[in-house]
Amino acid sequence: MNATTISPRTASTETPLVEAIGVRKRFGHHEVLRGVDLTVRRGEVVCLIGPSGSGKTTLLRTLNHLETIEHGMIRIDGRLIGYRQERDRLHELAPREVCRRRERIGVVFQHFNLFPHMTALQNIIEAPVGVRRMPRKDALEEARRLLERVGLADKAGSYPSQLSGGQQQRVAIARALAMHPDLMLFDEPTSALDPELVGEVLAVMRDLADSGMTMIVVTHEIAFAQQVADRVVFMADGVIVESGPPEQVIGNPQNQRTREFLQAVL
Amino acid sequence: MSARRGAEGVLIPEDSGISTLPRLDMPLSVPPADLTVVRRRAPWPWVLAAVAVAALGAFLYGMATNPALDWSETATYLFRPEVLKGLWVTIQLSVISTAAGIIIGLVIALWRMSTNRVLKTLALVYIALFRSVPVLVQLLIWGNIGLIIRNVSLGIPFTDIRFFSIPTNELVGPFTAAVLGLALAESAYIAEVIRAGILSVDAGQLEAASALGMTRGRTMRRIVLPQALRVMIPPLGNQFVTLIKGTSLVSVIAGGDLLTQVVNISATSYRVIEMLTVAVFWYLIIVSLATIGQYFLERRLSRGVKR
Numbered sequence: 365m366n367a368t369t370i371s372p373r374t375a376s377t378e379t380p381l382v383e384a385i386g387v388r389k390r391f392g393h394h395e396v397l398r399g400v401d402l403t404v405r406r407g408e409v410v411c412l413i414g415p416s417g418s419g420k421t422t423l424l425r426t427l428n429h430l431e432t433i434e435h436g437m438i439r440i441d442g443r444l445i446g447y448r449q450e451r452d453r454l455h456e457l458a459p460r461e462v463c464r465r466r467e468r469i470g471v472v473f474q475h476f477n478l479f480p481h482m483t484a485l486q487n488i489i490e491a492p493v494g495v496r497r498m499p500r501k502d503a504l505e506e507a508r509r510l511l512e513r514v515g516l517a518d519k520a521g522s523y524p525s526q527l528s529g530g531q532q533q534r535v536a537i538a539r540a541l542a543m544h545p546d547l548m549l550f551d552e553p554t555s556a557l558d559p560e561l562v563g564e565v566l567a568v569m570r571d572l573a574d575s576g577m578t579m580i581v582v583t584h585e586i587a588f589a590q591q592v593a594d595r596v597v598f599m600a601d602g603v604i605v606e607s608g609p610p611e612q613v614i615g616n617p618q619n620q621r622t623r624e625f626l627q628a629v630l
Numbered sequence: 631m632s633a634r635r636g637a638e639g640v641l642i643p644e645d646s647g648i649s650t651l652p653r654l655d656m657p658l659s660v661p662p663a664d665l666t667v668v669r670r671r672a673p674w675p676w677v678l679a680a681v682a683v684a685a686l687g688a689f690l691y692g693m694a695t696n697p698a699l700d701w702s703e704t705a706t707y708l709f710r711p712e713v714l715k716g717l718w719v720t721i722q723l724s725v726i727s728t729a730a731g732i733i734i735g736l737v738i739a740l741w742r743m744s745t746n747r748v749l750k751t752l753a754l755v756y757i758a759l760f761r762s763v764p765v766l767v768q769l770l771i772w773g774n775i776g777l778i779i780r781n782v783s784l785g786i787p788f789t790d791i792r793f794f795s796i797p798t799n800e801l802v803g804p805f806t807a808a809v810l811g812l813a814l815a816e817s818a819y820i821a822e823v824i825r826a827g828i829l830s831v832d833a834g835q836l837e838a839a840s841a842l843g844m845t846r847g848r849t850m851r852r853i854v855l856p857q858a859l860r861v862m863i864p865p866l867g868n869q870f871v872t873l874i875k876g877t878s879l880v881s882v883i884a885g886g887d888l889l890t891q892v893v894n895i896s897a898t899s900y901r902v903i904e905m906l907t908v909a910v911f912w913y914l915i916i917v918s919l920a921t922i923g924q925y926f927l928e929r930r931l932s933r934g935v936k937r
Protein backbone atom coordinates (compact mmCIF):
# COMPACT_ATOMS: atom_id res chain seq x y z
CA MET A 365 0.00 0.00 0.00
CA ASN A 366 1.42 3.33 -0.90
CA ALA A 367 2.02 5.77 1.88
CA THR A 368 0.58 8.71 -0.03
CA THR A 369 -3.00 7.52 0.47
CA ILE A 370 -4.78 10.28 2.28
CA SER A 371 -6.19 8.89 5.45
CA PRO A 372 -9.91 9.59 5.62
CA ARG A 373 -9.63 9.41 9.35
CA THR A 374 -9.80 13.18 9.55
CA ALA A 375 -12.61 13.39 6.97
CA SER A 376 -16.37 13.26 7.56
CA THR A 377 -16.66 12.88 11.27
CA GLU A 378 -20.32 13.87 11.29
CA THR A 379 -22.06 10.46 11.00
CA PRO A 380 -20.36 7.50 12.63
CA LEU A 381 -19.97 4.48 10.35
CA VAL A 382 -21.08 2.00 12.98
CA GLU A 383 -23.66 2.74 15.63
CA ALA A 384 -24.80 -0.02 17.95
CA ILE A 385 -27.19 1.09 20.65
CA GLY A 386 -28.48 -1.05 23.50
CA VAL A 387 -27.85 -4.31 21.66
CA ARG A 388 -29.14 -7.37 23.48
CA LYS A 389 -28.86 -10.96 22.36
CA ARG A 390 -29.58 -14.23 24.06
CA PHE A 391 -28.85 -17.84 23.21
CA GLY A 392 -31.52 -19.80 25.04
CA HIS A 393 -31.45 -18.64 28.64
CA HIS A 394 -27.99 -17.17 28.41
CA GLU A 395 -27.85 -13.48 27.60
CA VAL A 396 -24.61 -13.00 25.64
CA LEU A 397 -25.05 -9.31 24.95
CA ARG A 398 -26.59 -7.33 27.76
CA GLY A 399 -27.02 -3.89 26.28
CA VAL A 400 -23.97 -2.92 24.27
CA ASP A 401 -23.33 0.54 22.89
CA LEU A 402 -20.56 0.91 20.35
CA THR A 403 -19.82 3.75 17.98
CA VAL A 404 -17.10 3.54 15.38
CA ARG A 405 -16.04 6.49 13.27
CA ARG A 406 -14.99 6.24 9.67
CA GLY A 407 -11.38 5.12 9.38
CA GLU A 408 -11.17 4.07 12.98
CA VAL A 409 -9.56 0.77 13.97
CA VAL A 410 -11.24 -0.76 17.00
CA CYS A 411 -9.97 -3.88 18.70
CA LEU A 412 -12.40 -5.91 20.81
CA ILE A 413 -10.67 -7.84 23.52
CA GLY A 414 -11.96 -9.84 26.44
CA PRO A 415 -12.17 -13.33 27.90
CA SER A 416 -13.93 -16.04 25.91
CA GLY A 417 -17.66 -15.95 26.41
CA SER A 418 -17.58 -12.19 26.90
CA GLY A 419 -19.73 -11.67 23.80
CA LYS A 420 -17.15 -9.97 21.60
CA THR A 421 -17.52 -12.37 18.69
CA THR A 422 -21.31 -12.29 18.97
CA LEU A 423 -21.24 -8.49 18.94
CA LEU A 424 -19.11 -8.54 15.80
CA ARG A 425 -21.48 -10.96 14.12
CA THR A 426 -24.54 -8.88 14.91
CA LEU A 427 -22.92 -5.97 13.06
CA ASN A 428 -23.66 -7.56 9.70
CA HIS A 429 -26.66 -9.57 10.84
CA LEU A 430 -24.97 -12.96 10.94
CA GLU A 431 -26.69 -12.98 14.32
CA THR A 432 -30.11 -11.53 14.94
CA ILE A 433 -30.63 -9.27 17.94
CA GLU A 434 -33.49 -9.08 20.41
CA HIS A 435 -33.27 -5.48 21.49
CA GLY A 436 -31.58 -2.31 20.44
CA MET A 437 -30.48 -1.29 16.98
CA ILE A 438 -27.48 -1.34 14.73
CA ARG A 439 -26.86 1.19 12.01
CA ILE A 440 -24.08 1.06 9.47
CA ASP A 441 -23.54 4.28 7.57
CA GLY A 442 -26.85 5.53 8.94
CA ARG A 443 -28.84 2.53 7.68
CA LEU A 444 -30.33 -0.15 9.87
CA ILE A 445 -28.71 -3.51 9.37
CA GLY A 446 -30.94 -6.57 9.04
CA TYR A 447 -34.09 -4.72 10.05
CA ARG A 448 -36.46 -2.03 8.89
CA GLN A 449 -38.20 0.35 11.20
CA GLU A 450 -41.95 0.64 11.58
CA ARG A 451 -42.73 3.15 14.26
CA ASP A 452 -41.26 1.70 17.46
CA ARG A 453 -40.59 -1.76 16.12
CA LEU A 454 -37.83 -3.26 14.06
CA HIS A 455 -38.91 -5.90 11.56
CA GLU A 456 -36.41 -8.37 10.21
CA LEU A 457 -35.74 -7.86 6.51
CA ALA A 458 -36.14 -10.46 3.79
CA PRO A 459 -32.90 -12.41 3.19
CA ARG A 460 -32.39 -10.74 -0.18
CA GLU A 461 -32.57 -7.29 1.38
CA VAL A 462 -30.24 -8.32 4.21
CA CYS A 463 -27.74 -9.46 1.61
CA ARG A 464 -27.84 -6.16 -0.21
CA ARG A 465 -27.17 -4.18 2.95
CA ARG A 466 -24.16 -6.20 3.98
CA GLU A 467 -22.42 -6.16 0.63
CA ARG A 468 -20.23 -3.34 1.86
CA ILE A 469 -19.23 -5.04 5.08
CA GLY A 470 -16.32 -7.41 4.70
CA VAL A 471 -15.95 -10.27 7.15
CA VAL A 472 -12.83 -12.30 7.88
CA PHE A 473 -13.50 -15.46 9.86
CA GLN A 474 -11.41 -17.36 12.36
CA HIS A 475 -11.46 -20.46 10.15
CA PHE A 476 -11.03 -18.54 6.87
CA ASN A 477 -14.05 -20.22 5.26
CA LEU A 478 -12.60 -20.06 1.79
CA PHE A 479 -14.57 -22.00 -0.80
CA PRO A 480 -12.52 -25.21 -1.11
CA HIS A 481 -13.67 -26.06 -4.63
CA MET A 482 -12.41 -22.77 -6.05
CA THR A 483 -8.91 -21.44 -6.57
CA ALA A 484 -7.71 -18.36 -4.71
CA LEU A 485 -8.57 -16.23 -7.72
CA GLN A 486 -12.02 -17.77 -8.13
CA ASN A 487 -12.70 -17.25 -4.43
CA ILE A 488 -11.97 -13.55 -4.82
CA ILE A 489 -14.02 -12.89 -7.97
CA GLU A 490 -17.03 -15.01 -6.95
CA ALA A 491 -18.92 -12.23 -5.19
CA PRO A 492 -17.87 -9.25 -7.36
CA VAL A 493 -18.97 -11.12 -10.50
CA GLY A 494 -21.95 -12.97 -9.05
CA VAL A 495 -23.33 -10.36 -6.66
CA ARG A 496 -22.00 -7.05 -7.96
CA ARG A 497 -22.30 -8.02 -11.62
CA MET A 498 -18.82 -6.71 -12.25
CA PRO A 499 -17.44 -7.71 -15.69
CA ARG A 500 -15.36 -10.83 -15.26
CA LYS A 501 -12.31 -9.28 -16.86
CA ASP A 502 -12.28 -6.31 -14.48
CA ALA A 503 -12.89 -8.58 -11.51
CA LEU A 504 -9.97 -10.82 -12.47
CA GLU A 505 -7.72 -7.82 -12.90
CA GLU A 506 -8.64 -6.49 -9.51
CA ALA A 507 -8.36 -9.91 -7.90
CA ARG A 508 -4.78 -10.18 -9.11
CA ARG A 509 -4.04 -6.74 -7.72
CA LEU A 510 -5.51 -7.76 -4.38
CA LEU A 511 -3.52 -10.99 -4.30
CA GLU A 512 -0.40 -8.97 -4.93
CA ARG A 513 -1.37 -6.62 -2.14
CA VAL A 514 -1.60 -9.50 0.34
CA GLY A 515 1.66 -10.92 -1.01
CA LEU A 516 0.22 -13.93 -2.82
CA ALA A 517 0.49 -12.98 -6.49
CA ASP A 518 1.93 -16.41 -7.28
CA LYS A 519 -0.89 -18.31 -5.58
CA ALA A 520 -3.74 -17.23 -7.87
CA GLY A 521 -4.30 -20.76 -9.18
CA SER A 522 -3.90 -22.58 -5.87
CA TYR A 523 -6.78 -24.26 -4.11
CA PRO A 524 -7.22 -23.43 -0.41
CA SER A 525 -6.03 -26.92 0.55
CA GLN A 526 -2.72 -26.16 -1.11
CA LEU A 527 -2.18 -23.02 0.98
CA SER A 528 -0.96 -22.62 4.54
CA GLY A 529 -3.33 -21.21 7.14
CA GLY A 530 -1.69 -17.80 6.92
CA GLN A 531 -1.97 -17.78 3.15
CA GLN A 532 -5.60 -18.86 3.30
CA GLN A 533 -6.41 -16.06 5.70
CA ARG A 534 -4.70 -13.53 3.45
CA VAL A 535 -6.76 -14.79 0.49
CA ALA A 536 -9.84 -14.44 2.70
CA ILE A 537 -8.90 -10.82 3.38
CA ALA A 538 -8.43 -10.19 -0.34
CA ARG A 539 -11.80 -11.82 -1.00
CA ALA A 540 -13.50 -9.48 1.45
CA LEU A 541 -11.69 -6.44 0.01
CA ALA A 542 -12.87 -7.32 -3.51
CA MET A 543 -16.34 -6.11 -2.54
CA HIS A 544 -14.95 -2.63 -1.76
CA PRO A 545 -16.17 -2.70 1.81
CA ASP A 546 -16.61 0.44 3.89
CA LEU A 547 -16.08 -1.65 6.99
CA MET A 548 -14.04 -4.75 7.70
CA LEU A 549 -14.93 -7.12 10.52
CA PHE A 550 -12.28 -9.55 11.74
CA ASP A 551 -13.34 -12.43 13.96
CA GLU A 552 -10.20 -13.72 15.69
CA PRO A 553 -8.38 -13.83 12.37
CA THR A 554 -5.20 -15.35 13.76
CA SER A 555 -6.58 -17.70 16.41
CA ALA A 556 -6.59 -20.75 14.14
CA LEU A 557 -3.07 -20.18 12.85
CA ASP A 558 0.22 -21.77 13.74
CA PRO A 559 2.23 -19.24 15.77
CA GLU A 560 4.78 -18.65 13.02
CA LEU A 561 2.03 -17.69 10.55
CA VAL A 562 0.35 -15.06 12.70
CA GLY A 563 2.78 -12.32 11.73
CA GLU A 564 2.05 -12.38 7.98
CA VAL A 565 -1.69 -11.97 8.56
CA LEU A 566 -1.22 -9.18 11.09
CA ALA A 567 1.10 -7.41 8.64
CA VAL A 568 -1.64 -7.40 5.99
CA MET A 569 -4.12 -6.09 8.56
CA ARG A 570 -1.74 -3.38 9.66
CA ASP A 571 -1.28 -2.34 6.05
CA LEU A 572 -5.05 -2.22 5.67
CA ALA A 573 -5.39 -0.09 8.79
CA ASP A 574 -2.74 2.29 7.47
CA SER A 575 -4.71 2.69 4.24
CA GLY A 576 -7.57 4.14 6.25
CA MET A 577 -9.96 1.19 6.32
CA THR A 578 -12.49 1.15 9.13
CA MET A 579 -11.85 -2.05 11.03
CA ILE A 580 -13.35 -3.85 13.98
CA VAL A 581 -11.10 -6.66 15.13
CA VAL A 582 -11.88 -9.30 17.71
CA THR A 583 -8.46 -10.45 18.77
CA HIS A 584 -6.28 -12.02 21.40
CA GLU A 585 -3.20 -10.33 19.96
CA ILE A 586 -2.74 -7.66 22.60
CA ALA A 587 0.47 -6.38 21.00
CA PHE A 588 -1.34 -5.88 17.70
CA ALA A 589 -4.16 -4.05 19.44
CA GLN A 590 -1.64 -1.87 21.20
CA GLN A 591 0.17 -0.89 18.01
CA VAL A 592 -2.63 -0.68 15.46
CA ALA A 593 -5.88 0.12 17.25
CA ASP A 594 -7.14 3.65 17.61
CA ARG A 595 -9.36 2.35 20.34
CA VAL A 596 -9.44 -0.80 22.42
CA VAL A 597 -12.74 -2.06 23.78
CA PHE A 598 -12.65 -4.52 26.64
CA MET A 599 -15.75 -6.68 27.03
CA ALA A 600 -16.76 -9.05 29.79
CA ASP A 601 -20.04 -10.85 30.49
CA GLY A 602 -21.87 -9.28 27.59
CA VAL A 603 -21.10 -5.64 28.34
CA ILE A 604 -18.39 -3.19 27.44
CA VAL A 605 -16.34 -2.71 30.58
CA GLU A 606 -13.75 -0.30 29.37
CA SER A 607 -13.05 1.54 26.15
CA GLY A 608 -10.39 4.00 25.09
CA PRO A 609 -7.05 4.45 23.38
CA PRO A 610 -4.71 1.47 23.75
CA GLU A 611 -2.29 3.41 25.96
CA GLN A 612 -5.10 3.73 28.44
CA VAL A 613 -7.01 0.44 28.23
CA ILE A 614 -3.95 -1.76 27.83
CA GLY A 615 -1.30 0.53 29.30
CA ASN A 616 -3.20 1.80 32.28
CA PRO A 617 -6.48 -0.08 32.72
CA GLN A 618 -8.92 1.52 35.15
CA ASN A 619 -11.22 -1.42 35.69
CA GLN A 620 -10.42 -4.40 37.89
CA ARG A 621 -11.74 -6.91 35.28
CA THR A 622 -9.56 -5.41 32.57
CA ARG A 623 -6.52 -5.56 34.82
CA GLU A 624 -7.15 -9.22 35.67
CA PHE A 625 -7.64 -10.14 32.03
CA LEU A 626 -4.53 -8.37 30.85
CA GLN A 627 -2.49 -9.87 33.64
CA ALA A 628 -3.61 -13.32 32.55
CA VAL A 629 -2.84 -12.88 28.85
CA LEU A 630 0.27 -10.71 28.84
CA MET B 631 12.17 -52.89 44.41
CA SER B 632 13.18 -54.81 41.30
CA ALA B 633 14.44 -53.05 38.21
CA ARG B 634 15.90 -53.84 34.80
CA ARG B 635 17.91 -52.07 32.19
CA GLY B 636 16.06 -50.60 29.20
CA ALA B 637 17.41 -50.22 25.68
CA GLU B 638 19.45 -47.17 26.54
CA GLY B 639 20.83 -48.71 29.65
CA VAL B 640 18.50 -46.70 31.85
CA LEU B 641 17.17 -48.40 34.93
CA ILE B 642 13.45 -49.00 34.64
CA PRO B 643 11.61 -50.00 37.82
CA GLU B 644 9.35 -53.02 37.25
CA ASP B 645 6.29 -51.17 38.53
CA SER B 646 6.81 -48.14 36.28
CA GLY B 647 4.28 -49.26 33.66
CA ILE B 648 7.04 -49.34 31.05
CA SER B 649 7.71 -52.97 31.86
CA THR B 650 5.25 -54.19 29.24
CA LEU B 651 7.51 -52.95 26.44
CA PRO B 652 9.52 -55.68 24.65
CA ARG B 653 13.05 -55.90 25.93
CA LEU B 654 16.25 -56.47 24.06
CA ASP B 655 17.09 -59.78 25.69
CA MET B 656 20.20 -60.67 23.76
CA PRO B 657 23.32 -58.64 23.30
CA LEU B 658 23.50 -56.84 19.95
CA SER B 659 26.29 -57.54 17.49
CA VAL B 660 25.56 -54.31 15.56
CA PRO B 661 24.95 -50.76 16.83
CA PRO B 662 21.20 -50.20 17.52
CA ALA B 663 20.98 -47.72 14.63
CA ASP B 664 21.93 -50.51 12.19
CA LEU B 665 19.25 -52.95 13.31
CA THR B 666 17.18 -54.32 10.46
CA VAL B 667 13.42 -54.26 10.96
CA VAL B 668 11.52 -57.17 9.40
CA ARG B 669 7.83 -56.74 8.59
CA ARG B 670 5.43 -59.19 10.14
CA ARG B 671 4.50 -61.98 7.74
CA ALA B 672 0.83 -62.94 7.52
CA PRO B 673 0.49 -66.35 5.83
CA TRP B 674 -3.30 -66.72 6.04
CA PRO B 675 -4.25 -64.17 3.37
CA TRP B 676 -2.12 -66.10 0.88
CA VAL B 677 -3.71 -69.40 1.75
CA LEU B 678 -7.19 -67.91 1.49
CA ALA B 679 -6.36 -66.31 -1.85
CA ALA B 680 -5.09 -69.60 -3.22
CA VAL B 681 -8.25 -71.41 -2.14
CA ALA B 682 -10.46 -68.70 -3.63
CA VAL B 683 -8.62 -68.71 -6.96
CA ALA B 684 -8.79 -72.50 -7.15
CA ALA B 685 -12.53 -72.48 -6.43
CA LEU B 686 -13.17 -69.81 -9.05
CA GLY B 687 -11.11 -71.72 -11.60
CA ALA B 688 -13.05 -74.91 -10.93
CA PHE B 689 -16.35 -73.05 -11.32
CA LEU B 690 -15.35 -71.41 -14.61
CA TYR B 691 -14.05 -74.71 -15.97
CA GLY B 692 -17.32 -76.37 -15.03
CA MET B 693 -19.30 -73.62 -16.76
CA ALA B 694 -17.19 -73.71 -19.91
CA THR B 695 -17.46 -77.44 -20.29
CA ASN B 696 -21.08 -77.81 -19.16
CA PRO B 697 -22.96 -79.48 -22.06
CA ALA B 698 -26.22 -77.78 -20.95
CA LEU B 699 -24.71 -74.38 -21.85
CA ASP B 700 -24.22 -73.73 -25.53
CA TRP B 701 -21.67 -70.90 -25.62
CA SER B 702 -21.43 -70.50 -29.38
CA GLU B 703 -25.23 -70.30 -29.52
CA THR B 704 -25.18 -67.62 -26.78
CA ALA B 705 -22.71 -65.55 -28.78
CA THR B 706 -24.98 -65.47 -31.81
CA TYR B 707 -27.76 -63.90 -29.72
CA LEU B 708 -25.60 -61.17 -28.20
CA PHE B 709 -26.05 -58.70 -31.04
CA ARG B 710 -29.50 -59.67 -32.26
CA PRO B 711 -31.49 -56.49 -33.17
CA GLU B 712 -34.16 -57.26 -30.55
CA VAL B 713 -31.51 -57.61 -27.87
CA LEU B 714 -29.80 -54.37 -28.87
CA LYS B 715 -33.18 -52.61 -28.96
CA GLY B 716 -33.88 -53.86 -25.44
CA LEU B 717 -30.42 -52.75 -24.34
CA TRP B 718 -31.08 -49.27 -25.68
CA VAL B 719 -34.41 -49.08 -23.82
CA THR B 720 -32.65 -50.18 -20.61
CA ILE B 721 -30.03 -47.46 -21.03
CA GLN B 722 -32.68 -44.83 -21.78
CA LEU B 723 -34.78 -45.88 -18.81
CA SER B 724 -31.75 -45.72 -16.50
CA VAL B 725 -30.55 -42.33 -17.67
CA ILE B 726 -33.94 -40.62 -17.93
CA SER B 727 -35.18 -42.01 -14.59
CA THR B 728 -31.98 -40.99 -12.82
CA ALA B 729 -32.03 -37.50 -14.33
CA ALA B 730 -35.69 -37.02 -13.41
CA GLY B 731 -35.04 -38.61 -10.02
CA ILE B 732 -32.26 -36.13 -9.30
CA ILE B 733 -34.37 -33.12 -10.27
CA ILE B 734 -37.38 -34.24 -8.23
CA GLY B 735 -35.08 -35.46 -5.44
CA LEU B 736 -33.41 -32.05 -5.20
CA VAL B 737 -36.78 -30.33 -4.81
CA ILE B 738 -37.89 -32.87 -2.19
CA ALA B 739 -34.56 -32.53 -0.33
CA LEU B 740 -34.87 -28.74 -0.23
CA TRP B 741 -38.46 -29.01 1.00
CA ARG B 742 -37.37 -31.53 3.60
CA MET B 743 -34.81 -29.03 4.94
CA SER B 744 -37.09 -26.03 4.57
CA THR B 745 -38.27 -24.10 7.60
CA ASN B 746 -41.76 -24.23 6.11
CA ARG B 747 -43.58 -26.90 8.13
CA VAL B 748 -46.04 -27.74 5.34
CA LEU B 749 -43.34 -28.34 2.73
CA LYS B 750 -41.31 -30.30 5.22
CA THR B 751 -44.25 -32.58 6.04
CA LEU B 752 -45.10 -33.04 2.36
CA ALA B 753 -41.51 -34.05 1.66
CA LEU B 754 -41.52 -36.51 4.55
CA VAL B 755 -44.78 -38.09 3.37
CA TYR B 756 -43.47 -38.27 -0.20
CA ILE B 757 -40.26 -40.01 0.86
CA ALA B 758 -42.10 -42.40 3.18
CA LEU B 759 -44.65 -43.28 0.50
CA PHE B 760 -42.27 -43.97 -2.37
CA ARG B 761 -39.76 -45.79 -0.22
CA SER B 762 -42.34 -48.03 1.40
CA VAL B 763 -44.07 -49.39 -1.70
CA PRO B 764 -42.00 -51.96 -3.63
CA VAL B 765 -40.87 -50.64 -6.99
CA LEU B 766 -42.45 -53.67 -8.66
CA VAL B 767 -45.83 -52.68 -7.22
CA GLN B 768 -45.32 -49.05 -8.22
CA LEU B 769 -44.52 -50.13 -11.78
CA LEU B 770 -47.64 -52.29 -11.93
CA ILE B 771 -49.74 -49.36 -10.72
CA TRP B 772 -48.29 -46.98 -13.31
CA GLY B 773 -48.69 -49.66 -15.97
CA ASN B 774 -52.39 -49.85 -15.10
CA ILE B 775 -52.89 -46.17 -14.36
CA GLY B 776 -55.54 -46.02 -17.10
CA LEU B 777 -57.80 -48.10 -14.87
CA ILE B 778 -57.68 -45.46 -12.13
CA ILE B 779 -57.57 -42.28 -14.18
CA ARG B 780 -59.38 -42.71 -17.47
CA ASN B 781 -58.61 -39.34 -19.00
CA VAL B 782 -55.99 -36.69 -18.47
CA SER B 783 -57.45 -33.27 -19.03
CA LEU B 784 -56.71 -29.64 -18.39
CA GLY B 785 -59.59 -27.49 -17.24
CA ILE B 786 -60.96 -25.54 -14.34
CA PRO B 787 -61.31 -27.74 -11.26
CA PHE B 788 -64.82 -28.48 -9.92
CA THR B 789 -66.43 -27.30 -13.19
CA ASP B 790 -67.18 -28.96 -16.50
CA ILE B 791 -64.88 -26.68 -18.46
CA ARG B 792 -62.12 -28.68 -20.18
CA PHE B 793 -59.53 -27.25 -22.54
CA PHE B 794 -58.45 -30.68 -23.72
CA SER B 795 -58.76 -34.26 -22.63
CA ILE B 796 -56.74 -37.34 -23.63
CA PRO B 797 -57.33 -40.95 -22.65
CA THR B 798 -54.65 -41.88 -20.14
CA ASN B 799 -53.70 -45.01 -22.01
CA GLU B 800 -52.69 -42.93 -25.03
CA LEU B 801 -50.60 -40.62 -22.90
CA VAL B 802 -48.95 -43.21 -20.66
CA GLY B 803 -47.58 -46.08 -22.70
CA PRO B 804 -45.37 -48.81 -21.23
CA PHE B 805 -42.23 -46.68 -21.57
CA THR B 806 -43.73 -43.63 -19.86
CA ALA B 807 -45.20 -45.83 -17.16
CA ALA B 808 -41.77 -47.38 -16.63
CA VAL B 809 -40.07 -43.97 -16.39
CA LEU B 810 -42.73 -42.69 -13.98
CA GLY B 811 -42.46 -45.74 -11.76
CA LEU B 812 -38.68 -45.79 -11.67
CA ALA B 813 -38.09 -42.02 -11.47
CA LEU B 814 -40.54 -41.38 -8.65
CA ALA B 815 -39.25 -44.27 -6.56
CA GLU B 816 -35.69 -43.19 -7.30
CA SER B 817 -36.34 -39.56 -6.38
CA ALA B 818 -37.31 -40.54 -2.82
CA TYR B 819 -33.92 -42.22 -2.29
CA ILE B 820 -32.01 -39.51 -4.12
CA ALA B 821 -33.69 -36.83 -1.98
CA GLU B 822 -32.08 -38.40 1.07
CA VAL B 823 -28.71 -38.65 -0.65
CA ILE B 824 -28.88 -34.98 -1.62
CA ARG B 825 -29.94 -33.97 1.86
CA ALA B 826 -27.00 -35.81 3.38
CA GLY B 827 -24.68 -34.14 0.88
CA ILE B 828 -25.98 -30.67 1.66
CA LEU B 829 -25.73 -31.27 5.41
CA SER B 830 -22.10 -32.31 4.96
CA VAL B 831 -21.11 -28.79 3.87
CA ASP B 832 -19.58 -26.79 6.71
CA ALA B 833 -21.82 -24.05 8.14
CA GLY B 834 -18.89 -21.62 7.80
CA GLN B 835 -19.31 -21.82 4.04
CA LEU B 836 -22.86 -20.50 4.33
CA GLU B 837 -21.72 -17.68 6.59
CA ALA B 838 -18.89 -16.72 4.27
CA ALA B 839 -21.26 -16.68 1.31
CA SER B 840 -23.89 -14.61 3.06
CA ALA B 841 -21.25 -12.21 4.41
CA LEU B 842 -20.28 -11.63 0.77
CA GLY B 843 -23.87 -10.68 0.03
CA MET B 844 -24.76 -13.86 -1.81
CA THR B 845 -28.44 -14.78 -1.82
CA ARG B 846 -29.57 -18.17 -0.57
CA GLY B 847 -30.25 -19.48 -4.07
CA ARG B 848 -26.88 -18.38 -5.32
CA THR B 849 -25.14 -19.82 -2.26
CA MET B 850 -26.87 -23.13 -2.91
CA ARG B 851 -25.90 -23.18 -6.58
CA ARG B 852 -22.36 -21.88 -6.40
CA ILE B 853 -21.12 -22.90 -2.97
CA VAL B 854 -23.15 -25.67 -1.35
CA LEU B 855 -24.14 -27.98 -4.21
CA PRO B 856 -20.68 -28.21 -5.82
CA GLN B 857 -19.24 -29.27 -2.48
CA ALA B 858 -22.19 -31.50 -1.64
CA LEU B 859 -21.92 -33.21 -5.03
CA ARG B 860 -18.52 -34.61 -4.13
CA VAL B 861 -20.03 -36.35 -1.13
CA MET B 862 -23.12 -37.36 -3.07
CA ILE B 863 -21.41 -39.07 -6.01
CA PRO B 864 -20.58 -42.43 -4.38
CA PRO B 865 -24.12 -43.03 -3.10
CA LEU B 866 -25.59 -41.62 -6.33
CA GLY B 867 -23.40 -44.00 -8.33
CA ASN B 868 -24.71 -46.77 -6.14
CA GLN B 869 -28.29 -45.66 -6.84
CA PHE B 870 -27.59 -45.50 -10.57
CA VAL B 871 -26.19 -49.02 -10.67
CA THR B 872 -29.12 -50.30 -8.61
CA LEU B 873 -31.48 -48.56 -11.01
CA ILE B 874 -29.83 -50.03 -14.11
CA LYS B 875 -30.60 -53.45 -12.74
CA GLY B 876 -33.96 -52.27 -11.40
CA THR B 877 -35.05 -51.49 -14.95
CA SER B 878 -35.39 -55.26 -15.43
CA LEU B 879 -38.54 -55.00 -13.31
CA VAL B 880 -40.33 -53.17 -16.11
CA SER B 881 -40.54 -56.48 -17.99
CA VAL B 882 -43.72 -57.04 -15.93
CA ILE B 883 -45.43 -54.20 -17.80
CA ALA B 884 -43.90 -55.14 -21.16
CA GLY B 885 -41.50 -52.23 -20.85
CA GLY B 886 -39.45 -53.43 -23.83
CA ASP B 887 -36.18 -53.39 -21.89
CA LEU B 888 -33.30 -55.83 -22.20
CA LEU B 889 -34.88 -58.45 -19.96
CA THR B 890 -38.28 -58.16 -21.70
CA GLN B 891 -36.58 -58.83 -25.03
CA VAL B 892 -34.46 -61.80 -23.95
CA VAL B 893 -37.40 -63.38 -22.17
CA ASN B 894 -39.46 -62.95 -25.35
CA ILE B 895 -36.75 -64.63 -27.41
CA SER B 896 -36.34 -67.48 -24.96
CA ALA B 897 -40.10 -68.09 -25.09
CA THR B 898 -39.85 -68.99 -28.76
CA SER B 899 -36.34 -70.45 -28.93
CA TYR B 900 -36.40 -72.36 -25.63
CA ARG B 901 -32.83 -71.18 -25.05
CA VAL B 902 -33.55 -69.94 -21.52
CA ILE B 903 -30.08 -70.10 -20.00
CA GLU B 904 -28.38 -68.77 -23.13
CA MET B 905 -30.71 -65.79 -23.24
CA LEU B 906 -30.22 -65.09 -19.55
CA THR B 907 -26.48 -65.22 -20.15
CA VAL B 908 -26.93 -62.62 -22.88
CA ALA B 909 -28.71 -60.40 -20.34
CA VAL B 910 -25.98 -60.99 -17.75
CA PHE B 911 -23.34 -60.03 -20.31
CA TRP B 912 -24.97 -56.72 -21.18
CA TYR B 913 -25.82 -55.78 -17.59
CA LEU B 914 -22.19 -56.45 -16.67
CA ILE B 915 -21.00 -54.21 -19.51
CA ILE B 916 -23.21 -51.22 -18.73
CA VAL B 917 -22.68 -51.41 -14.99
CA SER B 918 -18.91 -51.58 -15.55
CA LEU B 919 -19.08 -48.55 -17.83
CA ALA B 920 -21.14 -46.67 -15.24
CA THR B 921 -18.59 -47.54 -12.57
CA ILE B 922 -15.74 -46.23 -14.72
CA GLY B 923 -17.73 -43.06 -15.38
CA GLN B 924 -18.25 -42.63 -11.65
CA TYR B 925 -14.51 -42.93 -11.04
CA PHE B 926 -13.73 -40.07 -13.41
CA LEU B 927 -16.58 -37.95 -12.09
CA GLU B 928 -15.29 -38.38 -8.55
CA ARG B 929 -11.82 -37.42 -9.63
CA ARG B 930 -13.07 -34.30 -11.37
CA LEU B 931 -15.17 -33.24 -8.39
CA SER B 932 -12.43 -33.69 -5.84
CA ARG B 933 -10.59 -30.63 -7.14
CA GLY B 934 -9.04 -28.76 -4.26
CA VAL B 935 -9.63 -31.59 -1.81
CA LYS B 936 -6.67 -32.97 0.03
CA ARG B 937 -6.87 -36.54 1.23
